[in-house]
Amino acid sequence: MKKFITPIIPAVVAVLAFVFLSFLSPKAAPRLKVEANNQNQNYKQTVHxxxxxxxxxxxVGDETNRGGFVPLVADSLKNEYGLSTVQTENFGVSGERSxxxxxxxxxxxxxxxxxxxADMITLTLGGNDLLQAFQKNMTATSAKKFNSSIKKYxxxxxxxxxxTRKLNKDAPIYILGxxxxxxxxxxxxxxxQQVVDNWNDATEELTGDTRNSYFVPVNDLLYKGLPESSSDSSSESSTEASTREFSKDSTEQTSGQTSEGTTVRNNxxxxGDNxxxxxxxxxxxxxxxxEEMMETNDLWLLKERK
Known part of the structure; x- marks a missing residue:
């Protein structure tokens, strides 16, 4: 019996030593899980x-009648961060100038x-101001003619x-171009196009002078439309991928040039109104x-900002 037991003693000791050391040593997986939980605990579960x-x-133009980009942003952020609720309030009024x-x-x-x-705020304005300026300067041949309208805006x-800052000193404000x-x-x-660019430059300049304020350009995303292949793809494509498509030759676009007098469709x-x-x-x-909100999420997502 002694001859049988003696050879296996080292193996038993090795197993016991491994078990003992396992209890003493911290395990990587649980530590990572705790760190993730701690991070999530510092996230708000409901944002406004x-x-x-x-x-x-x-x-206007959203055929789902849900409210344009607002619910799309809310749904995406809710899924991205596992939030309980993204409470949205839409104070958009068609036709209003600044x-x-x-x-x-x-x-x-x-x-x-x-x-x-509010935890975060979006602002769209300027389009109706520009439309009014075009109506007043129908015969203008230079973008400089619109400088006074831009300054008023x-x-x-x-x-x-x-x-807005008087009402809420911290919530980030995202102004769309x-x-x-x-x-x-x-x-x-x-x-x-130069007038549109100048108008956007004026808006971006103001965001730079306002705390926690950000300019979100959209002209490059919309003014040429999407190539046929891109418009047929999933609407969840990133803006970076979409922007790359815009740089392709205009012959690839559904909204290419047509004969004079024909309205070109921007897809x-x-x-209903083009x-x-x-x-x-x-x-x-x-x-x-x-994307802009995600890059600045420490301003609206964290319970306590560092």
């Missing part, structure tokens, strides 16, 4: 998203209360940002907004 602006916020949005902001108690409690936006819906039908009118704009985004257009906008 307030959208203010014109028809782009209201969602001065009208400012007036509403100063008088609407419900809007003010919503902004006070800037003052309104500056006041909107100031009043405007786009040129007429580019495909008037591609040779360079001045029109990311609503067929002005507002359609479902695909709003998805492209939502992707751009979501």
């Amino acid at each position: 998203f307030v959208a203010l602006g014109d028809s782009l916020t209201q969602g 001065d009208q949005i400012l007036k509403r902001l100063n008088k609407d108690d419900e809007l003010q209360r919503s902004l006070e409690s 800037q003052k309104n936006v500056e006041k909107i940002l100031t009043e 405007i786009y040129n819906p007429y580019y495909l039908n008037f591609p040779d009118i360079d001045e029109m 990311v704009l609503y067929d 002005f507002h985004p359609n479902n695909l257009g709003y998805q492209l906008m939502a992707n751009a907004v979501k």
Whole structure:
């Protein structure tokens, strides 16, 4: 018996030593799980998203009637971060210029209360201001003719940002740029695109002067439409992939050149007016907004900011 037991003693000792050391040594998997839980514990489970602006916020052209890019952003963020709720409030009013949005902001108690409690805020404006400026300068041959209109617009936006910051000093504000819906039908009118670019530059300049304020450009996503292959693909494609498609030769686009007098269809704009985004257009906008929000999530997602 002694001769039988003696050879296996070292093996038994080795097994016991391994078990003992296993109890003493921390295990990698549980530690990683704890770290993940600690991170999630510092995330809010419910966030409040307030959208203010014109028809782009209201969602004109969205045939689902859900409210354009706003619910798309909310749903995406909820899935991305495993949130219980993304509470959205949509204060978009079609046709409003920046001065009208400012007036509403100063008088609407419900809007003010919503902004006070918001975790993040989006703002769309400028398109109707630009449309009014075009109507007043029908014969303008230079983009410089619109400088006074841009300055007037800037003052309104500056006041909107100031009043919003008075109500809520921390929530990040994401201002969407405007786009040129007429580019495909008037591609040779360079001045029109220059005015749109100047308008966006003026808006971006203001966001740079306002704390926790960010400019979200959308012109490059919308003004040329999507190539046929891209528009047929999933609407969940990233904006980076979509933007790469825009750089392709215009002969690949469904919205290529046609004979004079023929309206060219932009496949990311609503067929009802060829002005507002359609479902695909709003998805492209939502992707751009979501990406900016994700890059700055420490401003709206964390329970306590470091």
